[in-house]
Ligand SMILES: [Zn+2]
């Protein structure tokens with residue numbers, strides 16, 4: 001069928017908004033009509049040419065929500081009309097990772113996903129007679145997209161798709177990471193109050209943290225973060241050499257949990273250093289430049305600190321995302337204040353420009 005989509009032909013080029021041809025779903029696949037899609041930083045890495053898993057021409061987008069319009073053969077758990085959120089991290093339920101119950105990672109279709117094709121090795125998109133590639137297995141910058149059933153979370157019908165689409169990436173990553181590690185009464189610090197950071201703030205608040213400290217180079221981030229539950233702000237541009245000392249002092253010697261969202265290895269080390277000796281946990285979420293390494297003296301962890309990472313908030317998408325939709329519908333998790341701009345697909349370039357210059361927190365494309 002014909003679908004309106006934004007096509008990225010090569011890094012650095014503007015998007016081409018045009019009609020693409022979408023082939024019907026094959027076995028285990030589902031055709032989804034996307035209602036809305038957020039713009040996320042990982043799409044920007046494909047635009048800038050630093051994402052090794054993007055094959056051009058590509059249809060980007062991985063923070064969408066929509067409705068099932070057709071199911072392929074062998075699809076058992078979804079039906080026409082179901083509301084879904086596409087997942088770049090699937091949950092097959094049968095691989096070693098899924099069966100371990102120790103991780104939310106499922107790499108069952110990662111090799112083909114990272115080549116921009118469906119699990120059978122082919123693409124469902126054609127543009128001007130040529131193959132156009134999927135991106136992150138989701139391609140939500142197309143009105144119609146084909147996604148494997150194992151990469152779709154079925155959600156309740158009363159949740160507004162143009163808001164819960166944000167649960168497809170950034171919000172769940174931040175809130176989930178906080179819910180995993182923060183306990184009631186904890187002192188928490190977040191380095192970097194961008195899209196992930198502010199959601200760690202609200203996750204920490206939901207988890208009952210006693211003190212939520214934010215560290216950022218831009219004082220302009222403080223106001224919104226306070227709205228989400230931040231209790232203390234440190235402007236790291238003022239006295240960068242004193243940040244570690246300031247955070248430790250606010251934590252009574254050390255914090256219970258530190259989250260790193262900047263991707264700078266120096267800040268990662270700082271996040272570990274502010275953790276309380278004996279039990280403090282440092283969680284890495286920021287993505288470092290390719291090949292970067294972090295230096296850690298063994299003594300920094302030998303006395304009981306934990307250094308760990310988190311992917312998609314530790315959430316198994318198909319079985320775990322419904323809880324986050326409920327948190328939103330119950331008024332405990334906020335999505336609306338995160339959305340600063342709403343766009344038509346034709347204005348997608350402008351949306352990414354706003355992301356680059358920092359004037360938008362989250363932009364959402366509306367297909368209807
Ligand atoms: Zn994302």
Ligand SMILES: [Zn+2]
Nearest residue numbers: 092095098106
């Ligand atoms: Zn699996």
